[in-house]
């Protein structure tokens with residue numbers, strides 16, 4: 368659109384006529400004409416670096432990617448550190464091919480200008496993408512393991528999670544959690560019996576990330592969650608599992 372509009376300007380068309388035919392506002396056309404360098408600057412495409420900062424879009428995809436990142440992702444310097452390029456990597460188990468595709472899709476959706484790479488590793492796939500702006504989008508990055516440092520969402524991230532808690536929870540459960548069947552033996556009056564019920568587990572070593580998961584479950588109205596171990600959140604009550612099924616579901 369920008370190239371087309373600038374070509375029309377070069378050909379002598381007026382801002383007004385180009386605005387009418389393209390639907391692009393005259394102020395934007397003026398900006399394109401007077402500041403061609405801004406279109407080339409990579410910073411122009413980062414919602415957090417824009418002035419005033421904006422929220423990453425689409426917000427549901429961002430919240431899902433945030434959940435994946437907190438569960439199984441890492442951000443590290445890519446190549447020469449002087450260039451300021453960062454690589455976001457998410458590890459996806461090869462057992463769930465659709466989740467790998469979903470991870471590729473959301474990474475591309477959140478940073479459409481950056482290439483997404485898919486690399487096979489032992490027993491898993493690594494989905495990655497390089498950008499200067501991953502630390503802007505995921506300010507939780509830092510040296511060392513996530514469970515060894517404080518993880519807190521910034522206010523704009525809390526706002527997004529409060530808007531789309533289901534996408535955030537889906538990202539968390541699709542990386543560090545699962546929906547499985549629990550089989551227990553119960554002693555009843557007429558003898559012992561096995562019975563099975565579906566449940567969700569979220570396993571993480573970071574108390575902060577476990578707390579974020581619990582808060583998202585509260586926002587979804589999945590109130591019957593509990594810690595089955597210090598590092599495991601369990602959702603097992605029938606109504607709570609049914610509620611979470613609306614947003615998460617089994618891995619696929």
Ligand SMILES: [Zn+2]
Nearest residue numbers: 413416500503
């Ligand atoms: Zn940025």
